[in-house]
Amino acid sequence: MTVTETRTGWDLKTLRTHLQGLVDLEMWTIPYYMAAMYSITEPAHHAFRLIEAVIREEMLHLQLACNIANAYGQVPTFKPPVYQGKHIPHIDFSLNDPDPTQYYKPYSAEIGPLDEKRVNTMCLVEYPKWGMELPAATMRTERRDYGSIAEFYDAVSYGMCELVTELRSKVNQVDEFGYFYNRFPKQRITKDGPGGLAQALGFVDLIVDQGEGESKGDSAVAVEHRNTADGYKESWSHFRRFNDIRSNLSGLPPIYQASAEPGDEHAREARRILIKDFRRLLDILGDLFAGRPRDDFGACMAEVGGDILACWQHGVVPKFS
Known part of the structure; x- marks a missing residue:
């Protein structure tokens, strides 16, 4: 990720609040995806395997977001996510142009089986940045909602750069998944200041590349960001995987009735x-x-x-x- 030198007025309290928000958002996705996956009665089904691969990568995203937060002095907290109505933490799809909810509908943030509503929601959660990179003016600290996860990470990256002198290495850094990424083995922030910032921005690049993907989600995930141990369709972004499921709604796998x-x-x-x-x-x-x-x-x-x-x-x- 390339971040400009434009000053946008981030302070440490605001950055920490945003970093906790990213942790909350990444945590939100995991039970939602797991519930949809386990509703499938055939674990060998293509859709089951696609969602399973995404969940494994979401766990990595959660870890990396937490490592960044700790490096800036925000010890992550964890509480049960809320699954209600159409609310997804910190994401406002209407900020996109065009608004993807006009295409990915109906959708619901309620826990449920793998059906049309859940598939559409999963596509929306992983919806890529559409069009040009947001200008610095849209990255101001008062923003709380973003059009996509990628835009949220872009905004936080501005704050990280402005507050690079606050970054501290080796603070509660966790690595549960290094074994699964032989080409991306360094998942802890080990340097202070600019060196640590480069590592943190590398984490953001991986998260966005695996999740939303680049070029509207249809380009291949970078080789260094691919799971080398237990992945499935490792070159596909989350958005591409979920759109693949959506492309055959009439052929969704059998699910448990509940x-x-x-x-x-x-x-x-x-x-x-x-x-x-x-x-x-x-x-x-x-x-x-x-x-x-x-x-x-x-x-x-x-x-x-x-x-x-x-x-x-x-x-x-x-x-x-």
Whole structure:
């Protein structure tokens, strides 16, 4: 990413607030995508594998966003995301021209199975920057909502550059995924000031390249940003993967049938266990990024996945809080 020298008035408090916002947004995507994926009854299905690959990359994005936040003195906090109506944290699709919600509709931010609403929402979440890069005037500190994740990261990158002297290396830096990226093994910020800024901007480049992609999402993800261990369609951005699913809405995979409210004690218990284990996952993440090592992150992620599946199998839509 190239960031101009234009001063836009960022202060440290505002930058930290925005960095926590990025953590919240990245965290929001993971349960939403997991719920849609586990609603599919055939794990070998192309759509299941595409979403699974995206979730793995979203976990990397969350880690990198947290590492940047810690480098600027914002210890990330984790609370259960809210899935309500059409609200997605910090993203206002109407700021795009054209407005993508006129094409990707209907959509919903409510947790649900892999259906037309969820597929459209997933495409919207990963919607690329459309057109020219935003001018510095639109990056001002009072902005809270952005047209896309890429624009949000652009804005924060301006603040990071302006406050480069505040960047500190080796502060609660976590690397859970280096093994999966042999061409991008350095996932911690190890330098102060300008050297650390270059590392942080490299993290942003990876996140945006994997997620929204460049050139309206249809160009290949850079080789150095591809998963080298357990990916699927590694050269495809998230936007391209989700659009691929959307291109065949009439051929969506079979899904579990479920109700919004549990129909029996088994369904209530399945949902209760999911909420409990998800809360534990958030506690683990909070510890990890506050400098308190945990060795149970991977196991807890697997348990949460199994809990989501159990909800679908017992005929109830998953809930996370």
